[in-house]
Amino acid sequence: xxxxxxxxxxxxxxxxxxxxxxxxxxxxxxxxxxxxxxxxxxxxxxxxxxxxxxxxxxxxxxxxxxxxxxxxxxxxxxxxxxxxxxxxxxxxxxxxxxxxxxxxxxxxxxxxxxxxxxxxxxxxxxxxxxxxxxxxxxxxxxxxxxxxxxxxxxxxxxxxxxxxxxxxxxxxxxxxxxxxxxxxxxxxxxxxxxxxxxxxxxxxxxxxxxxxxxxxxxxxxxxxxxxxxxxxxxxxxxxxxxxxxxxxxxxxxxxxxxxxxxxxxxxxxxxxxxxxxxxxxxxxxxxxxxxxxxxxxxxxxxxxxxxxxxxxxxxxxxxxxxxxxxxxxx
Amino acid sequence: xxxxxxxxxxxxxxxxxxxxxxxxxxxxxxxxxxxxxxxxxxxxxxxxxxxxxxxxxxxxxxxxxxxxxxxxxxxxxxxxxxxxxxxxxxxxxxxxxxxxxxxxxxxxxxxxxxxxxxxxxxxxxxxxxxxxxxxxxxxxxxxxxxxxxxxxxxxxxxxxxxxxxxxxxxxxxxxxxxxxxxxxxxxxxxxxxxxxxxxxxxxxxxxxxxxxxxxxxxxxxxxxxxxxxxxxxxxxxxxxxxxxxxxxxxxxxxxxxxxxxxxxxxxxxxxxxxxxxxxxxxxxxxxxxxxxxxxxxxxxxxxxxxxxxxxxxxxxxxxxxxxxxxxxxx
Numbered sequence: 001x002x003x004x005x006x007x008x009x010x011x012x013x014x015x016x017x018x019x020x021x022x023x024x025x026x027x028x029x030x031x032x033x034x035x036x037x038x039x040x041x042x043x044x045x046x047x048x049x050x051x052x053x054x055x056x057x058x059x060x061x062x063x064x065x066x067x068x069x070x071x072x073x074x075x076x077x078x079x080x081x082x083x084x085x086x087x088x089x090x091x092x093x094x095x096x097x098x099x100x101x102x103x104x105x106x107x108x109x110x111x112x113x114x115x116x117x118x119x120x121x122x123x124x125x126x127x128x129x130x131x132x133x134x135x136x137x138x139x140x141x142x143x144x145x146x147x148x149x150x151x152x153x154x155x156x157x158x159x160x161x162x163x164x165x166x167x168x169x170x171x172x173x174x175x176x177x178x179x180x181x182x183x184x185x186x187x188x189x190x191x192x193x194x195x196x197x198x199x200x201x202x203x204x205x206x207x208x209x210x211x212x213x214x215x216x217x218x219x220x221x222x223x224x225x226x227x228x229x230x231x232x233x234x235x236x237x238x239x240x241x242x243x244x245x246x247x248x249x250x251x252x253x254x255x256x257x258x259x260x261x262x263x264x265x266x267x268x269x270x271x272x273x274x275x276x277x278x279x280x281x282x283x284x285x286x287x288x289x290x291x292x293x294x295x296x297x298x299x300x301x302x303x304x305x306x307x308x309x310x311x312x313x314x315x316x317x318x319x320x321x322x323x324x325x326x327x328x329x330x
Numbered sequence: 331x332x333x334x335x336x337x338x339x340x341x342x343x344x345x346x347x348x349x350x351x352x353x354x355x356x357x358x359x360x361x362x363x364x365x366x367x368x369x370x371x372x373x374x375x376x377x378x379x380x381x382x383x384x385x386x387x388x389x390x391x392x393x394x395x396x397x398x399x400x401x402x403x404x405x406x407x408x409x410x411x412x413x414x415x416x417x418x419x420x421x422x423x424x425x426x427x428x429x430x431x432x433x434x435x436x437x438x439x440x441x442x443x444x445x446x447x448x449x450x451x452x453x454x455x456x457x458x459x460x461x462x463x464x465x466x467x468x469x470x471x472x473x474x475x476x477x478x479x480x481x482x483x484x485x486x487x488x489x490x491x492x493x494x495x496x497x498x499x500x501x502x503x504x505x506x507x508x509x510x511x512x513x514x515x516x517x518x519x520x521x522x523x524x525x526x527x528x529x530x531x532x533x534x535x536x537x538x539x540x541x542x543x544x545x546x547x548x549x550x551x552x553x554x555x556x557x558x559x560x561x562x563x564x565x566x567x568x569x570x571x572x573x574x575x576x577x578x579x580x581x582x583x584x585x586x587x588x589x590x591x592x593x594x595x596x597x598x599x600x601x602x603x604x605x606x607x608x609x610x611x612x613x614x615x616x617x618x619x620x621x622x623x624x625x626x627x628x629x630x631x632x633x634x635x636x637x638x639x640x641x642x643x644x645x646x647x648x649x650x651x652x653x654x655x656x657x658x659x660x
Contacts (some may be wrong), residue, residue: 035492036485090454097427097450117574118491120427120450124420124457125484131461132477140470147462154455155366161448162365244447 010061010313013070017057017078018050024082028133029126039122042110043089051218052088052189053081054321059193059207062314072197079137080192083130084185087150090126091157093119142192149188156180165245167267171252178219179212186215206308210318213302218325220295223248225329228279228288234330239275249294251278254287295326340391340643343400347387347408348380354412358463359456369452372440373419381548382418382519383411384651389523389537392644402527409467410522413460414515417480420456421487421511423449472522479518486510495575497597501582508549509542516545536638540648543632548655550625553578555659558609558618564660569605579624581608584617625656 029040056077064072096109097119111119127150134143160177163169190211194204225234226241227250241248251270258266262281269277282288302322309315359370386407394402426439427449441449457480464476490507493499520541524534555564556571557580571578581600588596599607612618632652639645 031485033485033489033492036488039488094450094454097446115491116427116446118488120424120453121484121487121491123450123454124424125481125488127454127457128477128480128484132474132481135470135473135477138470140465140468140473143465143470143473144462147458147465150458151455151462154451154458155361155363157451158366158369158448158455159363161445161451162363 009068010317013061013068013073014054014057016070017073017081018053021050021053021057021078021081021085024078024133025085028082028086028129036125039110039114039118040125043093043122043126046089046092047085050085052084052186055186055189055211055214056081056084056193058314058318058321059190059211060197062309062312062318063194063199063203063207064197067310067312067314074196076137076139076142076196077193079133080142080189080196083134083142083146084189084192086126086130086133087146087153087185090123090130091153093123093126097123145188145192149184152180152184156182156184160246163247167247167255167270169247169252171249171256174247174249174252175216178216182219183212183215186218187212190214203308206305210302210305210322213298213305214322214325217295217298217302217322220249220291220298221326221328224250224288224291224295227251227275227282229329239273242270242273242275242278250282250287250291253290254278254282254285257285257287292326299323299326339398340647343391343398343403344384344387346400347403347411348383351380351383351387351408351411351415354408354463355415358412358416358459366455369440369444369448370455373423373452373456376419376422377415380415382414382516385516385519385541385544386411386414386523388644388648388651389520389541390527392639392642392648393524393529393533393537394527397640397642397644404526406467406469406472406526407523409463410472410519410526413464413472413476414519414522416456416460416463417476417483417515420453420460421483423453423456427453475518475522479514482510482514486512486514490576493577497577497585497600499577499582501579501586504577504579504582505546508546512549513542513545516548517542520544533638536635540632540635540652543628543635544652544655547625547628547632547652550579550621550628551656551658554580554618554621554625557581557605557612559659569603572600572603572605572608580612580617580621583620584608584612584615587615587617622656629653629656 026040026044029037031037031040057073060073060077061067066072093110096111097116109119110122131143131146134146156177156179159173160181163173163177187208188211191204191208194207199207223241226238227248229238231238240246251266255263255266266278266281269281299322303319306315306318309318356370356374359367361367361370387403390403390407391397396402423440426441427446439449440452461473461476464473486507486509489503490511493503493507517538518541521534521538524537529537553571556568557578559568561568581596585593585596596608596611599611629652633649636645636648639648
């Protein structure tokens, strides 16, 4: 997400902090066993946008006394950035078991390559190391809050699974699921970034809401890409939501506005897992456009939360990052 | 493991503490979502011997000033007991994914009942809650040490998976795997029990070694039962180690002593997954007896570690518990 950054000095600070985050990440996972290290190196190839560490660092800078100085970012910021990325990686590895996906980031998934069993244990190794790393930061509040975040995240996944093939899934339940499984961790990244920079409680809370909104918009965009994206651009298996009986926002909107006959037609296409027919119907009916509009409105609310911060190039970058969440094609 | 306890007062204290451990366990897992609570209730049926909580409580009593008083056991002991059991439950749920097992404790496994995906996420929910509960104890040393334990545990599982179908697995590697995947958590339970009772460092270390030995013997007995036990007595699917290409101690001993022709015969039976032939060969060759002797010698070393404690009925109970680890048939 760095390429079109216009402020070279912030870009340099962010790049330096992300590089240090990666060092902490890799050191934490280093094992005495070559077999374990090989698996971890494979997982590191999953690493894509580094959205969560980027948000910890940018909110840490934006809420600090000197938003342009490397010294605003503490060791605890970097540890939190690594922990958040490690938790996120664990969910990717375990989602691959969940979704029986064979492709992620244009490389083979751990589950396809080494079996579900290795993917389960590798995900556990990542979760365990995330908590261990967090404990090493010497700030018990972080442990407690990360524990709450991951409890919520797992509940979101379990509730989603309990609604498998539930074509009557409504919008509020959909938003509750993505709030838990995606938004809460992204919100926590922004909250921690501000908290560790000594921001006032109202700023910490506003940035938590900013992150929650960014995470929600990000998940809607993921769902849109899964239905209407191009596999070679997105770089991972698409149409998996449908295969796994997950109702996503465009389909919920498509069903909500369908007349009796259309509705039967849509339901039948869902049962057939006919993603091509559904994509066409969702496009023609305007459901795709409306889902995009919903995501855009959420991004606008995210931008509104940034008003708590003094104007700075870092704040502008957070604006830009929120926008890009929904304009991205991968 | 309470049935043949001869000291009614200790039995009563232990029973009370275990009941409080269960309350903490259940309260921690309680969710706003009925679907999550249903799954947790299902997992609670897995609960069998409560070996880990029992060890936290008994070592806590034995290393305390008054080994017969309920007041020797603190809230932190009970939290640690719940955390250890929750981690253990998570490994059972995830092992069922690993092993494709359909039966555990004479009830259906989560994975067989609700699919691998739910089992993966439910195990994650247990791990997350274990760390969250641990953080709530307000003792950062516990977080750090539990994190180290679970890192080691996951490494043990990953190393075991990397040796799948490796018929040349040797004894030292086998012992390193079970040390990590089983013994370290049981050792930590005894270490924490003593530590939280304010025991001297040499006692804390001796009880850690006691628990490591008990855990090792326990795992060997599990492996023996998987090869040579009776499914209706053990109460879970047997022969799974073989199905999943896991070499266990009786097979390693059988191969180590086999002559050229015998060796080829054994290897062929392993490849055929012929557990009946292997059981017969392991029995006739004396490999089963030798594996039992190894476990018994480890239990004897465990008993030796208890010499650091003053004589008490609780110490006798720890002796008895160590013995029962290898005499059990389920």
